[in-house]
Amino acid sequence: MREFGQAEVLFIIFALQWTLTLTALAFVGGGIAGLGVALLRISRSRIIRWLVSGYIQIVQGMPLLVLMFLCYYAPSLFGIELDALFAAGIALTLNASAFLGAIWESALRAIPKAQWESAEALALPQSKVLRFVIAPQAVRIALPSTVGYLVQIVKETSLASIIGFVEITRAGQLVSNATFEPMKAFVCVAILYFVICFPLSRFSQWLEARSPGRAKGTSRGKRSIRSKSPKTT
C-alpha cells in the first residue's frame, strides 16, 4: 500500500490534460455538428427537420453513459478496436451536438421573422441573410447557454473513466485503489473540477446578465427572447 502524497496529487493533476483534451474534442466536434443540427432544424424541408429532430430525441433520450458504452463496444462487432479516447470523444461529440444544436436552434428561431423578411427584401440570398443578419444576433442570445453547456461537458468527461480512459476521475480512482484513501483522492478530483467549472459558470452568468438589454435590442423593445437553458444528463 502506498501513502497519499505529493506524487499522487501530481498524478491526478497530470490527468487533467486528458480531461481538457476530451472537453475540447467534445466542444469543437459537438459545436461543428451542433451547428449543422441547428441549421437543418430550421431547414425548409419538413423531412429534414423531422429526421434531425429524431436524432436529437434519440441522443437526448439516452444516458450519456450508455452512449459511451455503445461507442466503445459497437465497433468491435466489426472487428475494429477503438481507442478509449476516440470512443469517448465520439460519444461526447454526439451528445454535445444534440444539446448545442437544440440551444442554437432556439436562438435562431428567437430572431423575429421580420428580420429575415427585410433582409430578403434587400435581395440578400438566404445564406447571407443567415450569416450577416440572423447568426450575429443569435450568437448573442445563445452565448450564455453555450458557455453554461461547456461546464456540463467538462463534468461529463468524467464518464469516460468507465471505459478505462484515464482522465481525472479515473486517475482519482486509481489513486484511491492504490492508497485506500478515497476521500483524499476524490476531494482532490473535486477541487480540480471546481477550479475549471467555477470561472466558466461565472462567465456564463456574467454574459447572461449582460445580454438581454445590452444586445442592441431587437427593434421596438421585443427583447424578451432568450434561449432555454440546456437540460443536461
Added chain:
Amino acid sequence: MSVIHVENIRKRFGALEVLKDVSMTVEAGEVVALIGRSGSGKSTLLRCLNGLEKIDEGVITIAGHKMSHNTAELRALRRDVGIVFQGYNLFPHLTAGENIMLAPVQVKGLRKAEARAEAQRCLELVGLGDRFDSYPDMLSGGQQQRVAIARSLAMQPVVMLFDEVTSALDPELTEEVLAAIEDLAAQGMTMMLVTHEMRFARRVAHRTIYMRDGIIHEQGPSEALFTNPQTPELRSFLKAELG
C-alpha cells in the same frame, strides 16, 4: 411604360381569400396611395409585389421583372423593388451606416468605400447625415424609419413600396418621415404607399386606390377621389378617417 402591372391576382391564406382578382397598373414616376380598412388586404398586396407572399393566381410584372418562384429571378426582382415596413426592421447589431451598406456590398458587390459613400449620401437624403455610426436602439422611431428608407434607397430601386411606415410613430415623428417620402416623390420616384394619412395621400399621391375586402373598390386621381367619392363605402370610410 408601366412599372407595376398586376393582372387578376388572387391570394388565399388557407380558406380565407385575401386578394380577390386584383388588377392594376402603376406608371413610371407615379405615386399611388393604397387606403382601406385594416384587414382589407393592403399589406398582402404590397407583399405580393416583391414576392414575400406567393400569389395563387394571376400575373405580376414589376420593374421589368415577371414575378417568379425561382430564387435567382426573385432576387433580381427584389434588387429593383424597395420595401419599407411599419416596424422599420433595422438590423439591431449593425449601425445605421452598416445597415445601409450591407446589401450594396453583399448583393451588388460594391467595394466598402463606395458603399460607405453611397450610404452616407442616402442618410443625407433622409436628413440623418450625422447618424452613420448610431445603432438603431439609439435612434428615435422616426429616425429608425428614415434609416430604413435610406437602406432601401441605397439599392437604387426602380420602385418603392411603403407599408404604413408612420403608423408606429408619434405625430411629430410622423412628419419627418412623411417629409422624406415627399422628397422622394418630388424626385420622380415611382411609389406605392399604404397609408392612414389621408391628407398626405391626397397631397402627395397622384392616384389613390381604395381597397375593401380584397378588391379594388374604387380608384381615381387623389384630388377627385377625396373630394368626390363615388361609392357609399368610400364615402363612409373617408368620413371616419378624416373625422
